[in-house]
Amino acid sequence: MRVTAAIAINVFRESVRDKVLYNLVLFAMLLIASSFLIGQLTAGQDVKIIKDLGLGATSVFGLFIAVFIGIGLVSKEVERRSIYPLLAKPITRYQLVLGKYCGLTLTLAVNVAVMAAALYAVLAYMTWGLPPEARFVAESPALDPALLKAVLLIFVELTLVTALALFFSTFSSPMLSAALTFGLYIVGHFSGDLRNFQQVIDSPMAARLARGLYWVLPNLAQFDVKSDVVHGLPVPIGYIAMTSAYAAVYIAMLLAISGLVFSRRDFK
């Protein structure tokens, strides 16, 4: 456990050294600039748009961090040949994979937390000095705590994407890993179509195959509650718990396979 934690902290430090947290500055600038601009461009709805933009940007920025750092977690060590002294230490390969994963998850957690805080700060700034009734957009208050539900599920989704990126990086090149991870990210958001494939084609065989893929591939659409939260619709705690549990199981499976693949890799 201590070994895993030490690796995780090192991954976090490395990402800080790699200026990954600079994206937070970009995020903050994007939101602040938008809060000034959007008021000029649209008749009302600026709070809704900032919420959409903030949650969307959190998801996109997080996705890029998860994929581009995730694919380099293992391959960079191999490329720089720093894997040899690392493996010479009393560390199992499973511990290495798990530590790397936890480190990137920590980086993502810090990123997502700061982005959520920046989003609330911008929303507070936008509604500063307004009478209480004007602080409510059509369906939900500007500083709605329910936004945190969407942020939480974005984070959970990112941890799953990180596990995918790490999994691919254990056996393929960084470019291919990035392509495969992005591909699965897109497929994961359209998995509902796989489920209803029989409505589009006549072949029962293909429909069964599509349905099988629906159950096997990661269903990422369920993590997207941005629209519900922005429109003030309820997102039950039970839903969040079950979706998070699904992610945890899927991540555990991916990490187990990643560990296995990595442990069988020959670095000679």
Place this chain on the structure above:
Amino acid sequence: MNPQSSTAVVATAVLAAVLLAAGVQLQAARERAYPLAAVPEASLYMRSGETLRRVAGAYATLAADIYWIRSIQYYGTSKQRFDRMVATPGAAPPTADHRYQLLYPLLDITTTLDPRFNIAYRFGAVYLGEAYPRGAGRPDLAIALLEKGLRATPDKWQYMEDIGFVHYWFRHDFRAAADWFKKASDVPGAPWWLRSLAATTIAQGGDRRSSRAMWEAILQTAEIDWLRKDAERRLLQLQALDTIDALQRAADDYARRTGQTPDWQALVKARVLRGFPLDPTGTPFELTNGRVQLSKSSSLWPTDEPDAAPPTSP
């Protein structure tokens, strides 16, 4: 940093600034020599909201915001273009684009990307239904958009109220309006006054009292500033129309007594009026050939209430 390297940094910065300035100058010179093609009229490359929703994936609501901003910008730009055209004597007549041709497709895409985009439906109800030049003059599309909203959220009584409003105000179909107000009042959680609005509409459809009741109802339910302001403007218009009626009676009475066509000066001189009458925005009313009317420079002009004379084209 040693002096040599700091000199290099400054020199590089100066060189970069000079090169950038030269690039800007070259571009400006090229644009003078070979002017850029005129900016094309507003166009919509993708008309299928469903396709856009697929492309946008998890960011469909963000894409809806972009199309919402485009809708507002499109409406504003087209309106400004019309205003400029009116102000320019001998200008070409309005093209299809001036008539907000893209307003419905833009709002349709917005609401397909985000079916719960409440404001887009309500904006469409007003500005698709309203007669040109303030709107597209397409109440059928306004109703189609609101019905689409109802398919997404069947218990949204506000959309039913808005459909009633479109029937009442733009189609002058008071029976259909009353039916929709009644339907809206049946939705659990709908305000009590919808039921009386339905009754008033059926009993006195088209008169100024029921118009006032309807705009006051809209003012109460308006969640956004522009809708509230529009309702306030309509109420001021109704107030101005009441004043016009009173002034017209006074002018007609004067004409009958003196046999002369009245003007404001004569009415003030005869002590019929204390001074030149102003509309609720402070703009003087006009009295031309014995007819009292709103000034075209008033922000309340033109009025288009059902029982008022239709506005003349500017």
